[in-house]
Amino acid sequence: MALTQTLDRKGQIQAAAQNLFRERGFAATSMRDLAKAVGIEPASLYSHITSKESILREICFHMADQFFEQLDQIDGQANPAEQLKQAIIGHISVIRKNYDASAVFLHEWRFLEEPNLGRFKSLRRDYEQRFRAILEAGQAAGQFRQMNMKIVLPTLFSSMNWAYEHVKPATLLPPEEVGETIWRLFVQGLEHK
Amino acid sequence: MALTQTLDRKGQIQAAAQNLFRERGFAATSMRDLAKAVGIEPASLYSHITSKESILREICFHMADQFFEQLDQIDGQANPAEQLKQAIIGHISVIRKNYDASAVFLHEWRFLEEPNLGRFKSLRRDYEQRFRAILEAGQAAGQFRQMNMKIVLPTLFSSMNWAYEHVKPATLLPPEEVGETIWRLFVQGLEHK
DNA sequence: CCTACCGATCGGTAGG
DNA sequence: CCTACCGATCGGTAGG
Numbered sequence: 418m419a420l421t422q423t424l425d426r427k428g429q430i431q432a433a434a435q436n437l438f439r440e441r442g443f444a445a446t447s448m449r450d451l452a453k454a455v456g457i458e459p460a461s462l463y464s465h466i467t468s469k470e471s472i473l474r475e476i477c478f479h480m481a482d483q484f485f486e487q488l489d490q491i492d493g494q495a496n497p498a499e500q501l502k503q504a505i506i507g508h509i510s511v512i513r514k515n516y517d518a519s520a521v522f523l524h525e526w527r528f529l530e531e532p533n534l535g536r537f538k539s540l541r542r543d544y545e546q547r548f549r550a551i552l553e554a555g556q557a558a559g560q561f562r563q564m565n566m567k568i569v570l571p572t573l574f575s576s577m578n579w580a581y582e583h584v585k586p587a588t589l590l591p592p593e594e595v596g597e598t599i600w601r602l603f604v605q606g607l608e609h610k
Numbered sequence: 611m612a613l614t615q616t617l618d619r620k621g622q623i624q625a626a627a628q629n630l631f632r633e634r635g636f637a638a639t640s641m642r643d644l645a646k647a648v649g650i651e652p653a654s655l656y657s658h659i660t661s662k663e664s665i666l667r668e669i670c671f672h673m674a675d676q677f678f679e680q681l682d683q684i685d686g687q688a689n690p691a692e693q694l695k696q697a698i699i700g701h702i703s704v705i706r707k708n709y710d711a712s713a714v715f716l717h718e719w720r721f722l723e724e725p726n727l728g729r730f731k732s733l734r735r736d737y738e739q740r741f742r743a744i745l746e747a748g749q750a751a752g753q754f755r756q757m758n759m760k761i762v763l764p765t766l767f768s769s770m771n772w773a774y775e776h777v778k779p780a781t782l783l784p785p786e787e788v789g790e791t792i793w794r795l796f797v798q799g800l801e802h803k
Numbered sequence: 804c805c806t807a808c809c810g811a812t813c814g815g816t817a818g819g
Numbered sequence: 820c821c822t823a824c825c826g827a828t829c830g831g832t833a834g835g
Contacts, residue, residue: 444638579768606799
């Protein structure tokens with residue numbers, strides 16, 4: 418919401434929606450709440466957006482785009498552990514740059530309607546597979562232990578995704594510190610060698 | 611919902627609410643939805659419950675009770691790594707025994723009203739502190755490395771709490787396997803020694 | 804546990 | 820971007 422005054426009306430609506438959807442959830446946020454936050458009449462929202470769901474759709478798919486862009490920037494020549502480190506820090510950085518939107522992306526996507534819901538799930542699956550490929554490359558290279566991917570992969574994502582909650586933006590730890598710590602924990606474990 | 615037919619009406623309402631709140635969220639579930647699931651008229655719900663929020667309250671605090679009970683059963687004489695293992699497996703077991711309710715506990719608690727909301731947050735903080743104490747005991751004993759607890763603790767909880775999602779009940783891995791794998795990952799890490 | 808109903812609020816449209 | 824408004828639905832109560 419900090420940059421609201423520099424955005425056009427459509428951008429203001431998106432920013433206000435991200436904040437409200439994050440704080441109250443999609444279902445508990447009314448178009449009247451949203452209009453009030455923007456400072457216009459409820460009906461005027463529909464000059465800029467087509468439906469409540471269309472706002473959610475833009476938030477979710479814009480976040481998905483950013484997560485994929487980040488993945489495309491990691492060093493394909495690095496070893497798996499290093500690639501994993503870059504992917505983890507990148508993922509957390511995207512969350513941090515989109516404090517409200519990432520919470521919506523993570524929690525409110527289920528209110529998407531078909532066919533958007535199906536497309537969203539498909540993108541998310543693709544993204545998870547990219548991480549899985551890194552982990553499996555590490556196993557193939559003998560760097561990582563053989564562990565059940567059905568457990569390891571969701572554990573990794575859960576570990577990365579808490580970053581949006583628990584802590585307010587002002588007191589946030591730097592994404593690099595969070596990412597490095599999670600990576601070290603994940604790769605080396607808590608126990609002394 | 612499997613045992614609905616053996617429950618009294620109040621229990622049926624609770625079971626149906628857990629399922630609906632899990633699938634659609636608290637805000638998006640109407641009392642009419644709930645009544646339909648139970649097979650009575652909407653107004654009849656109020657013979658057994660006082661408000662929509664009171665159902666949520668019972669779910670959340672009943673789950674909290676179970677999490678604490680589980681913690682009280684771990685072996686206080688064991689070393690920190692072993693205590694951690696028992697606590698993790700116990701936590702995941704509670705989630706597994708309450709498939710619908712645990713999702714509600716984890717995601718819908720924010721729709722609690724004061725003073726319940728405050729009480730809930732306080733209980734959750736206490737619970738987290740119990741885990742923190744185990745981790746710090748491990749550090750004090752030289753068994754665990756010094757790491758930023760502000761990162762390690764939420765990472766641990768996130769890792770444990772994914773268990774309620776991603777996977778349908780029928781295909782669930784045994785809680786012991788999930789718990790042991792997460793514990794090993796958390797303590798030893800992914801990398802070969 | 805039901806019928807009947809309350810005032811409030813919902814997402815969205817018509818028409819300018 | 821506004822005024823005016825639509826039909827549908829909301830959580831909950833009265834009274835039996």
